[in-house]
Amino acid sequence: MEQSLYERLGGSEKIIQIANDVVDNHVANPRIGKRFANTDLPATKKAAAEFIITGTGGPEVYTGKDMRATHAGMNINEAELLSAMSDVMDALDKNGVDQREKEEVLFILFSMKDEILFG
Numbered sequence: 590m591e592q593s594l595y596e597r598l599g600g601s602e603k604i605i606q607i608a609n610d611v612v613d614n615h616v617a618n619p620r621i622g623k624r625f626a627n628t629d630l631p632a633t634k635k636a637a638a639e640f641i642i643t644g645t646g647g648p649e650v651y652t653g654k655d656m657r658a659t660h661a662g663m664n665i666n667e668a669e670l671l672s673a674m675s676d677v678m679d680a681l682d683k684n685g686v687d688q689r690e691k692e693e694v695l696f697i698l699f700s701m702k703d704e705i706l707f708g
């Protein structure tokens with residue numbers, strides 16, 4: 590049987606590293622960094638890791654809020670979403686993730702856009 594995306598990304602340990610890099614990239618990103626100014630970064634990194642672990646076919650460890658509730662009231666626009674998605678792609682590159690897995694992550698992120706935008 591084909592391995593899950595979770596397994597192909599390298600399992601929990603690797604995904605924790607990817608999630609840390611994603612949040613670090615967001616904070617350093619001039620287009621969206623200010624959004625994270627009043628955020629508990631270690632908690633956000635932990636939630637991001639658990640979200641990816643669960644969302645890619647790993648154990649059901651995500652206990653955070655759903656995406657609509659998380660981003661409600663932020664009024665996020667398309668340019669910010671695109672920029673955040675680029676941060677994720679950069680984090681995957683940094684961690685040696687291959688093209689096919691990058692495409693799958695990109696598709697998953699894009700498919701959630703209506704829960705993130707203009708809420």
Ligand code: HEM
Binds near residue numbers: 629652673705
């Ligand atoms: C498909 C795209 C996105 C996904 C999958 C996603 C996912 C998440 C997750 C899992 C959390 C943690 C939730 C929790 O702590 O329970 C989070 C928090 C957050 N996200 Fe997103 N996000 C996306 C796009 C964005 C964009 C585009 C922005 C802004 C430019 C953004 C801003 C934030 C902020 C500021 C927080 C922290 C909220 C807090 O202070 O707790 N997100 N996101």
